[in-house]
Amino acid sequence: MNHAVHISPDQSFEQSSKVLEVEDIKVHYPGKKDWLGRPISVVRAVDGVTFAVREGETLGLVGESGCGKSTLARAIVNLVKVTAGKVRIDGRDVNTLTASERHHDRRKVQMIFQDPFASLNPRMTVGKIIREPMEIHGMYDRTTRKLEVMRLMDLVGLNLRFMNRYPHEFSGGQRQRVGIARAMASQPKLIICDEAVSALDVSIQAQVINLLMDLQQKVGMAYLFIAHDLAVVRHVADRVGVMYLGRIVELASAKNLYDSPLHPYTRALLSSVPTPDPSLKSNQQRILLSGEVPSPDKIYLGCPFSDRCSEVEPSCRDDFPVLKGKEHQVSCFVHEKK
């Protein structure tokens, strides 16, 4: 892959083409069942999400546990069935493709998982793990594959003599490097990082984040970066979406979202993160949210956040807010009125 895309921090991605488009995607699971085993409620894990990721861009997705971020990632790579909506990879709708076309398109989207202990096959050597995607997609001949594995290991900072070792011989950070090399093996256009650095210690986390950003500079693939850590997402992402109960409630450039958050939920989330600076202790105003994320099988007539919102108005409970705006999208009635 030679088409390295060099992007300055301020340059927008509007010119580059869309690698991934997600249109009103929904993933519903059957919820509680009655005594005959018939479902009587529906868990709306993902409920109408629309966004696009452009070439070379990093889109961050943040939200608390249970907001549907991981389900969304799994739906994009077809690991869970999509109830409704469209997923377009490189402009082609995944659902209309034949099996072989879909198989071919899978090359373009790869995933890095949270747990580096569970996501690598313990019975394969590191070399085999990294080689496998190339074998599955019939890329290169035998010798080139081996060279490619060596190139990838070098790229992610793994010593080449580790090639014949097994995952259990590595530490968490090194395993995550193996996971990254495997994801890059099929030369994807988009890598989905599902909490890829959350299980690592801070010093190792910093190493892996630096690596991910360097690789993007060199190779130019896009990231869909899913995490619950707001500071990490701010660091890596160009644009950030905030999810709450299966929906995106705010979507904007990282700068706008962190400097001037519009949705009350985003503001509360940001104020809850303790900054590692004791001198800011007194002047950081915390918005303490009351209660917890409600169960996703609850049906709302109005805004799903209205129960916990500090700026709620009676009219918020009447109608369903939709994501509005161009550059800085937000779904909040109170903000609309302003």
Add this chain to the structure above:
Amino acid sequence: MNTPQILQVGNLQVGFRTDTGYVSAVNGISFDLHEGETLGIVGESGSGKSVLNLAVMGLIPQPPGKVESGKIVYRGQDLLSLSSNEMCRIRGNRIAMIFQDPMTALNPYLTIEDQLTEVTRWHLGIQMSEARNRAVEMLERVGIPNAPKRIQEYPHQFSGGMRQRVMIAMALSCKPDILIADEPTTALDVTIQAQILELMCQLQEDEGTAIILITHDLGVVAHNCHRVIVMYAGRAVEQAETEELFRDPRHPYTLGLLHSVLNVQGDPKARLQSISGQPPDLTELPPGCAFAPRCSYGDEECNQQVPILNRIKSEGTFREHRCLKEIGCLRDKGFRL
């Protein structure tokens, strides 16, 4: 802190015999804890912070573990010399603990009522009816709505944040002098974490409990602790007042940690200064400073001898760090790892 000292740990050594060799998990740690103080202990996984606190609670599994030497003095009483019966009277009563994972720390077979009343009946010898009233009162204090009804429920009927509140209620129901919180918010979301930390601060103000807060999150430390101990490979590499530590770190590892942490208010897109390399294998610790192989200041001398603890006193307080190089304020010199 100018309040009386309540716990004193002196030169504590804890080791484990494992299949791969002898692991020295805590390697000579000393600290004092004062009434009403919050002491933070930070470090990466495997640095010995949890083992240190299990030793204080007398919960080190023996064998394979063993408290090799040192003393743990609580109110003039060496906890290491107590019999297991005597320790039982202190544990959960005077020194209580909150664990990281509230799901595995609560008994799934018993109702919240059974678990909460067990503590007070055992330690305070009160009747069931009184214990129940106290339990309901405690649950209300930690912010569980509809406590008289919810006390009949089982742990699985509570969410993660609510379970952690139950754990706090249980730990505080005998009004302990010391509360040890081992990563109390790591398993929780940020908004819930903020609620729980706020609650712990509130309860500390009301009761004057001393808290030992074990965490790997420097943000949590910055906002909640008076003093901080930074641990690396079983040793305390630095101890200082929180503000001092963040403003003027004296140990290269502390500085590295501070640089590795991402800040929601810091400069985005700046390259992170990570610490290179991996934490050492505890079964084969280097003879000298354990951080030397990863430290850009490290030289031959560092690899040979274990640095002694430098203690600097100033205005009724003190700070300690364990580094051979007298590097002074690392931040002022623009020190980079």
